[in-house]
Each structure stands twice: as C-alpha cells, then as structure tokens.
Amino acid sequence: MTELILHHYPESLFSEKARAMLNAKGLAWRSVIIPMIMPRPDTIPLTGGYRRTPVMQVGADVYCDTALIAAYLDDKGTGPTFFPAAHRLAAQTLARWVDTELFWCSVTLRFLPENMGNFFAEPGSAAAFAEDRANFAQGAVVRRFSVDEAVACYATFLGEMEAQLADGRAYLFGADWSIADFSVYHVLWFIHAGGGMLDWLERHPHVAAWHARMRSYGEKPWHDLSGPDALAIALASEPEAVEHGSDMPEISVGSLVDVGPLDYGVMPTRGTLLKCDVATIVIRREHTLTGPVNVHFPRHGFGIKNLLS
C-alpha cells in the first residue's frame, strides 16, 4: 500500500480523530505538521483551496474530511470495522451530530479562559489565530453556542453517554468500536486537552474509563515528513484510477467544477469532475509542485458547482 500521509497539527481535534483511527487500525503513517493558521504552502497545492484540517495524502490522491478518511481507512489495517452493520445508521448519525453540533459546543467550552491550557503557547499567537479564523469564517452558516447552552449540552450528553456505557460495554455500541467512538473521542479530547473540566469526567466514571481507552489510540508518536517531501511524493506518483460517473444530470464528467464544504471553511477547490455519487466527489487538478492529483470529498456536507453553466 502507498504510504498514508496525514497533514495535521497537534492541537487540531479532527486531526486527533484521524490519528486515533490510524493508530487503532494499527496502520503505519507519516506525519506532515502544518501551521495552525494560513499560509500553508505545502498543503494548499495538494488540496487546491480546501483548507480544513486534517487532510490525508496517499501518493497523488488527497482525501478531505475525516468522514471520508474513515471510509478510506476502514478496510485497511487490523481491527473491527468503523461501520458495524447492526449499528451503522445509529453510529453514522451520531458521528455526524457530534462532528457538527457537539463540535461547536466543544469550541465554546475549550476557549473559555480556564479551559484553554497552553493552546496559545507563543506570545501573539492568539491575535494571529483570531484573525485567521475570522477569514476562515467568511461565508460560514453555523450557529455558535453560548456558554450556557454549551454547558447544558455537554452535561446532557455526558449523562446520556454514562447511561449508555453503564452495562460495562467497552465502546458506545458494544464490545467493538464504531465511527461514533472516534467522533465522540476527539470532541471530548479537545474539551479536556487544556486540563479543564476534568471533574466532569470524574463524575462520569464509565465515560472516563472509555475516554482513557480511546486515548490509548490517539497522539501516538509518528514518523515525520517535511511538507516539500510530501509534495515531491505527489509529483512522483500517479493518481489512482477512478471509475468515472456523475449522478447529477446537469454536471457531467469532465466539467470544470468548484467543490467545497457547505457549512464553514467554505473555500472551494477547482478541478475537473471525475466522479460524483452518493458517497464521494472526486475531482482532478494540477499544480506545478504536485503534478496531477485527485482530490476526494465526501458528498454529505459538500457542494458542487458547475463553472460553465
């Protein structure tokens, strides 16, 4: 198998989800640490505009969004599937809710001064981060949580999770993990990563034990790779063959399209449509530093616009 390369930064919670999935599956992977804020000269040539974190590179193929990274990794490595047939609907639906609603709840909680820990270790980094994320938020359609709402939401969720785990099961839906475990894990990891609200975990012992179990997959040491070396790997590789097809009558294969998230971080990637079905959108683009690359997006939560219509 071509090397798996994660472009990420340590503080990123969705990166922690990807790291935990890679490690849980026992996969070897290489790590490109990207800056927490723009510019990202060694990642944007690969994605062509998409700027959310993380992205996973496999040669000259780039996978955007951890939902798609999970689907890609599922039959790789060892261990149970992320999508057990008996719980697939519940696990996927919970994962989607957690990656959106509980995620925004966690942002409010983690950025309370008492929960931040050393998130902004460098002097001046808070101001630069705020400016960068103001740009990132351009065009976003999300509802941020007030502190009161976030506290109530998290308290309710932890109570329900404690009840779910109370029969001694190891994971949310039974003896084996599902994608929901990885989604819930990264959000809880983020809330508590600054050392704040630890008493909330202590008051929920089943959740605390589950969190410790999931933590054993995250934050593992990785083999570093420089950004320019990752670009060179793309340049030396050919994109994987894709079965062409479009399920949209008005946008055919070969059309020039913009593809991007619909909720936030909406900066699109421009390329030629190769494939669009219920699960994925794949476009081909090219950059002098990478040569031709295929950029893969999940269909859910992403929009596609035909530039010639």
Ligand SMILES: N[C@@H](CCC(=O)N[C@@H](CS)C(=O)NCC(=O)O)C(=O)O
């Ligand atoms: N649905 C996306 C969400 C990714 C996301 O929101 N990542 C955050 C970091 S944890 C981000 O992109 N922040 C802005 C940035 O890193 O530029 C996924 O699952 O990958």
